[in-house]
Amino acid sequence: MKVDLLRLQLPPWTDPDDPTLAVRCGWRGSGGAWRDGGTLALGEVAGRFRSRRCEACLHPGDLPMASFTLPPLSGRRLRAAVLGAVEPCALQPLESLVVGFGPREADGTVGAAWLGARAMDGWTRLLRRSGIAVRGLHPPAAFLPLAAEGWVGCRVDGWCIVRTGRSQGFTHWMTEGADHAAGLAAPEAPAFIRWLDVEEADAAARWSGEDWRWSLPSAEAAGVSGGTALAGPAFGWGAIAAAVWLGGLNVYAGQLATQGQALKRQMAARVKAVFPDLPVVVNPVQQARQQKDALAAGGPQAAGSGYAGLAQGAARLLAEVPAGQVQSLRYAPEELRIRWRDGGVPSSEAWGALQARAREQGLAVESGAGVLSVRMAASSSAADAAALDPQRKDPP
Structure with a gap:
């Protein structure tokens, strides 16, 4: 029918x-x-x-x-x-x-x-x-x-x-x-x-x-x-929700990374404005703290002959190093430590040229474990000390 x-x-x-x-x-x-x-x-x-x-x-x-x-x-x-x-x-x-x-x-x-x-x-x-x-x-x-x-x-x-x-x-x-x-x-x-x-x-x-x-x-x-x-099919909907959530999380992380880079550039500009003697700003917070500590310890002259002097010398020293090879910069008393990025350590030929430029500028350099240590050469340090203390007499 x-x-x-x-x-x-x-x-x-x-x-x-x-x-x-x-x-x-x-x-x-x-x-x-x-x-x-x-x-x-x-x-x-x-x-x-x-x-x-x-x-x-x-x-x-x-x-x-x-x-x-x-x-x-x-x-x-x-x-x-x-x-x-x-x-x-x-x-x-x-x-x-x-x-x-x-x-x-x-x-x-x-x-x-x-x-x-x-x-x-x-x-x-x-x-x-x-x-x-x-x-x-x-x-x-x-x-x-x-x-x-x-x-x-x-x-x-x-x-x-x-x-x-x-x-x-x-x-x-x-x-x-x-x-x-x-x-x-x-x-x-x-x-x-x-x-x-x-x-x-x-x-x-x-x-x-x-x-x-x-x-x-x-x-x-x-x-x-x-x-x-x-x-x-609650599991299927849960998987879709998780995928959407992960996608949103990735977008949010990208936005945070962009905001972080912009904030770092703003901080670097402000540190450069406050401390114009700094040749390059790699870590704004650390460098500003080190510069402040140097000023507090010895006044402007000590800062100029300490961190500022080493930073200026290091900037001239690394002028011919390709951009992007330096990862961080750290100042210790009488020493500036520069860490290379992965793959940025100079070759033996480039290292020889770097040592030659350092001697010309009165700097002593050492390299090890991906870190370049920059100090004032002994003769240069003595000359700086004499300039700071005119009444000082060297022993016979």
Whole structure:
């Protein structure tokens, strides 16, 4: 039989693996009229009906439903808010659930439902093995008609199924013999609820619902609907979030490095402005501290004949050294230590030329472990001392 739309109501989940499992069905013909097909074995459904589209709804006892009042969010933020609202209501961790939810209504409420991932995968496999392809599993209220006013409900296997709006509804367990109205007494319940008798005249009407806009996605159709959300692939989302976080961290680190270089250049300019005798500023903080200590120890003249003199001599000494070979500069009493960068140590030929220039400038140089030590030559030191103390007499 060719039908336009076939709908199935699944029985309670019992980890089934039997195509003879009984399901209730209804269909819509090409003329738009709905028919109730009663109860059929699942294996018979695919052989009896050739449908353009097939939908299935879960049993009300397997699918908790709720409506949550949420702020005006959309996309990932709305999904995160729904999962946060579902978590305290669920009896399982979010990682083991499939969660579906609808759009946010004008009153701020969002309808949601959740099911164990094991049950979802089991139903998907069984339906596929029976030759039935569904895009998702719907809440049972999705197949009920939408009333222009009030609510629409029916009773199935001791459960009350109620559709309260375009994309919202709920299920409620009713004890045997209990009155529908008494069981649904609530402040938000409307004055009028249309109850369908699914066993008699209203059997076809129970399948005729339209405009329901969300479902719980099956394994093959995860993410088909814009209003669905999966909690199962939490690890995948965590990996994506970690990648985004690492990318942002790298960008932030690059910004800090650029800011650090700019700050170092500003500090070097300020140190150069305060101590104009410095020929080159490699480590602004260290050189400023050393210059200050030299001034405090011996005054301007001592600074000029100590650190400043050595720095000026070292600058002239290294004038012919390619730029970028010096890593740091450190001043110790009567000695200036220059550390080469990796690979910047002069060759033996360049070292000989460096020693020759040092002697011409009255400097003594030593090299070891990647460090160049610059001192005033003995004769030069004596001349400086005599210049500082005119009354000093050298011993005979």
